[in-house]
Amino acid sequence: MKNTSEPREYAVAADGELLAFLSAVAPNAKALLKYRAVLVDGVAVTQFNHRLTRGQTVTILPRGRASGLAGLLYEDDEIIVFNKPEGLLSVATERGRDKQTTAYSMLTEHVKRRDARNRIFVVHRLDRDTSGVLLAAKTEKMKRLLQDNWAELVKTRGYTALAEGALSEKSGTLRSWLRENSAHVVYAGADGDGQEAITEYRVLRESAAYSLLDIRLHTGRKNQIRVQLSGIGHPVAGDKKYGAKTNPLGRLALHAHLLELTHPITGKLLSFAAEIPASFKIK
Secondary structure, eight states: OOOTTSOEEEEOOSOEEHHHHHHHHOTTHHHHHHTTOEEETTEEOOOTTOEEOTTOEEEEOOTTTSOOOTTEEEEOSSEEEEEEOTTOBSSOOSTTTTTOOBHHHHHHHHHHTTOTTOOOEEOOOOOTTOEEEEEEESSHHHHHHHHHTHHHHEEEEEEEEEEESOOSSSEEEEEEEEEEOTTSOEEEESTTSSEEEEEEEEEEEEOSSEEEEEEEESSOOTTHHHHHHHHTTOOBTTOGGGTOOOOTTSSOOEEEEEEEEEOTTTOOEEEEEOOOOGGGOOO
């Protein structure tokens, strides 16, 4: 009899739909999908008609490891990945440390439901008004491994932005040196003065008023995307702090849609995707 206290992994031998595949290996396939207990190549999937391709790996989490936490993308013994909604702080500010609901407090509550001794360790952050993929460590050892080797482990950091205006160059690389003033506003300084920031962008769709951009970070500086797009005259929509004149979505139009990294312990390449909000789409 199989040990059901550990995740079970199955190799996909032929293309097909997820429900049919699950039905052949588990008696409660629909319940597994409902409670986010099924991962495809490390990403939680709930759609029964999700298409599988040969060579993928399907993981079934054991009872008690699946989660009802909205926005949970992935979890194992060392890391947890969350689709952070806009308007939610990654961690509490000093002023409201005891009262604020944050991504950190939500994830901490989640892991403590299983064991009160469980903890969460912050690895990186997203701005309050930026939504999308946020990763945290579940052990101090994993936190150190990730933070000390972040540049080598992270293969892709993808963002989607709705920028004001139509860009004359439909793709390109933005490079600047960023500094922060006493008012916590980040700005571009002279070359070599500050932290180098490199951002690659590509226009996906555009109108006269807005451009939908696919963005890949080569560095991870504070407010990097916001400052650099503002610097070329196309601030992120809703970003009043950095010069936006419009707010069509009622929020900062910036979303972290993709994080790909090598797991420091297993060595597997993991890909975490958070669907782009429908409000970002340009028809």
